[in-house]
Amino acid sequence: MNGTVKKLWPELEWIMDGSLREKTARTWEIALDRSVLKAEDLDIIPFTLLCGPDLKVSFMTHKRCVVHIARAAGEKMNEFFGDDLPVQMDVLISGAILADVGKLLEYEIDHDGKAVQGKYGQYLRHPFSGVSLAEECGVPSEVCHIIAAHAHEGDLVKRTTEAYIVHHADFMAFLPFKSRLSV
Ligand SMILES: [Fe+2]
Helix, strand or coil: CHHHHHHHHHHHHHHCHHHHHHHHHHHHHHHHHCCCCHHHHCCCCCCCCCCCCCCCCCCCHHHHHHHHHHHHHHHHHHHHHHHHHCHHHHHHHHHHHHHHHHHHEEEEEECCEEEEECHHHHHCCCCHHHHHHHHHEEEECHHHHHHHHHCHHHCCCCHHHHHHHCCCCCCCCCHHHCCCCCC
């Protein structure tokens, strides 16, 4: 695992299976190699382009928060539901770490030096490009399913328990930024 990815994602250590941990890290490595963004940019650029110019929360803060929410939710579901609805924690954590890895290929730098969605990202949103990167690194299908189904495209397929958790963790950490009742 390269030092940049290790520093970016301390949560990789939560994946118990060494082979899955390496494949998950490798996917981030090749995405960074092919991106116009550098690892340090991820602590600066806003996590979405859909919440207006005042959004301060960075890409990495949001991504890491989703992984933390997903892990906590998975642990609670295992604690309360046990064998009735078992959650595979390694699959869950790897999928949460990889859900948005394809976004690194969605960006282009515009004339003002700002990161914007490029043509590739319009043709292939990050659930698709993320699966492509992950499969190249040997990430198993149960994890690729989480990447594929985490966003609205996934509303059209039947999600696994782990994919439901990542989907909701992602949206609960996004929708209130986009629009919320505030009285
Ligand atoms: Fe996403």
